[in-house]
Amino acid sequence: MQKPLAYRMRPNTIDDIVGQQHLVGEGKIIRRMVEAKMLSSMILYGPPGTGKTSIASAIAGSTHYAFRILNAATDTKKDLQVVVEEAKMSGTVILLLDEVHRLDKPKQDFLLPHLENGRIIMIGATTENPYIAINPAIRSRSQIFEVKSLTESDIEAAVFRALEDKENGLGELAIQLDSDALIHLSRATNGDLRSALNGLELASKSTPPEADGKVHLTLQILEECIQKKAFSHDKDGDAHYDVISAFQKSIRGSDVDAALHYLGRLMEAGELLIACRRLLVIAYEDIGLANPGACSRTVSAVQAAEKLGxxxxxxxxAETVIDLCLSPKSNSSIMAIDNALADIRQGNIGEVPDHLKDSHYSGAKELNRGVDYQYPHNFPGGWVKQQYLPNKLKHKTYYEPKESGKYETGLAQRYFKINELKK
Structure with missing residues (x-):
C-alpha cells in the first residue's frame, strides 16, 4: 500500500523544508546546528501539520544520522531500548518522540542518561506549551523552538512541488489545478500542510482524467475533498480580504449581527487562524485601553479556539465578537505608537539624555553616563520631575487619551496631572 502524499513529500534535507525560516533559514539556529554538526536534543512545539516531523527528518537527512520515530504515549520502554541499542551499535540516532508531553516517568528516567551522553538526540514534538506540559527534567536537557503555522504562500509552494515531483509526488498525473481551488486549499487548511497535501492527493486520485488526459481539479472538488466550503473568491482573492475587512469594521462599528455574520463566513470557509489573528488585532487596535479586560479575554478565547479546532x-x-462589539472603544494606543514612529522615520530622534544612559560599566561616570539620574521610587507617589525625551523632542506628545471607559478615563486623569507637574 502506497504511503500518503504528505509522508512521501517529507524533506530529505534542511534545504527542502517548507516554511519555518526563523529556525532553518540562512544563519538561523537549527541550520547553524546542522552545518556545525553540533546537534542537541530539542523540543518543537506548534500546531499540527506545520512541519515538526519534517524538521526532524530533514535534520537526520542532512547529517546522515539514523532516524527513528516513536510516540511517547503509545510506544513502550522496550521500544526505547531498541533505539538505544541501535545507537550503541551504530552511533548517534536521531529520535523523533511524538507527543513528548505524554512521556511518563519510567520512560523518562530510562531516556535521560542517553540524552546526556549524546547517544540519542531527541527531537520532541508536541502541540502543547512545553513550559507547562513537559517535565522540567526533559526541558532542561533540550532547546525549545516554536514551530509556526505555515503561510498561504508556504502551502502553495509545497503544493506546486508535489504537483511537479514525478517520483514521490503527483507529477505523473498531469494535474490542472484551478487558481480558486489552489487559493481555497492554501487557506482552508489553516496552515496544516499535511491536510493540504492529503486533500490534494484524494482529489487527484478520485477525479477521472478528461479526454485530453488531464486531471482537472476545480474548487468544488477541493471543497468536497477537504470538507470545507469556500465563500466566493474572485480570481485575485479580493472577496477573501473583503470579508476580513468587513469583519473588523463591523466590530469597530459595534454591529453585533453583522460581525457574527462575517465570523460565520470565515468559520464556514475553515478560516480559523485568520479569524483568530484578526480578533487579536481588533482587540488591541480598536478596543485597546477602553477595555483592557476585553483584550485579555480575547487572548484566552483565541487560545481556546486553537485548542478546540x-x-x-x-x-x-462568537462570545469574543459579541464582547468586542459591545465594548467601549479606543484607538489611542495605535495612534500613539504611530505618532512616535512617524517622528522616528523622519529622522526626528535626538540623543538620549546623559542621565538616562547606561552606567553599568567601568568609566561610565567619567563620561557623565547615568549621573544625576533620580530614581522615582525614592520619591512620594513614585514620581519625580526629570527629562526623559531627547532635547529636541522634550515638549513632544504622542499619546492623546480618550475618555472611552472607566479604565482609560483614569489613565487620562493621571496623564494630565503628570503633564501639569512637568511644566
Missing amino acids: LPEARIPL
Whole structure:
C-alpha cells in the first residue's frame, strides 16, 4: 500500500523544508546546528501539520544520522531500548518522540542518561506549551523552538512541488489545478500542510482524467475533498480580504449581527487562524485601553479556539465578537505608537539624555553616563520631575487619551496631572 502524499513529500534535507525560516533559514539556529554538526536534543512545539516531523527528518537527512520515530504515549520502554541499542551499535540516532508531553516517568528516567551522553538526540514534538506540559527534567536537557503555522504562500509552494515531483509526488498525473481551488486549499487548511497535501492527493486520485488526459481539479472538488466550503473568491482573492475587512469594521462599528455574520463566513470557509489573528488585532487596535479586560479575554478565547479546532472553536470566538462589539472603544494606543514612529522615520530622534544612559560599566561616570539620574521610587507617589525625551523632542506628545471607559478615563486623569507637574 502506497504511503500518503504528505509522508512521501517529507524533506530529505534542511534545504527542502517548507516554511519555518526563523529556525532553518540562512544563519538561523537549527541550520547553524546542522552545518556545525553540533546537534542537541530539542523540543518543537506548534500546531499540527506545520512541519515538526519534517524538521526532524530533514535534520537526520542532512547529517546522515539514523532516524527513528516513536510516540511517547503509545510506544513502550522496550521500544526505547531498541533505539538505544541501535545507537550503541551504530552511533548517534536521531529520535523523533511524538507527543513528548505524554512521556511518563519510567520512560523518562530510562531516556535521560542517553540524552546526556549524546547517544540519542531527541527531537520532541508536541502541540502543547512545553513550559507547562513537559517535565522540567526533559526541558532542561533540550532547546525549545516554536514551530509556526505555515503561510498561504508556504502551502502553495509545497503544493506546486508535489504537483511537479514525478517520483514521490503527483507529477505523473498531469494535474490542472484551478487558481480558486489552489487559493481555497492554501487557506482552508489553516496552515496544516499535511491536510493540504492529503486533500490534494484524494482529489487527484478520485477525479477521472478528461479526454485530453488531464486531471482537472476545480474548487468544488477541493471543497468536497477537504470538507470545507469556500465563500466566493474572485480570481485575485479580493472577496477573501473583503470579508476580513468587513469583519473588523463591523466590530469597530459595534454591529453585533453583522460581525457574527462575517465570523460565520470565515468559520464556514475553515478560516480559523485568520479569524483568530484578526480578533487579536481588533482587540488591541480598536478596543485597546477602553477595555483592557476585553483584550485579555480575547487572548484566552483565541487560545481556546486553537485548542478546540472547528467546529467547536466557533463558540469562544462568537462570545469574543459579541464582547468586542459591545465594548467601549479606543484607538489611542495605535495612534500613539504611530505618532512616535512617524517622528522616528523622519529622522526626528535626538540623543538620549546623559542621565538616562547606561552606567553599568567601568568609566561610565567619567563620561557623565547615568549621573544625576533620580530614581522615582525614592520619591512620594513614585514620581519625580526629570527629562526623559531627547532635547529636541522634550515638549513632544504622542499619546492623546480618550475618555472611552472607566479604565482609560483614569489613565487620562493621571496623564494630565503628570503633564501639569512637568511644566
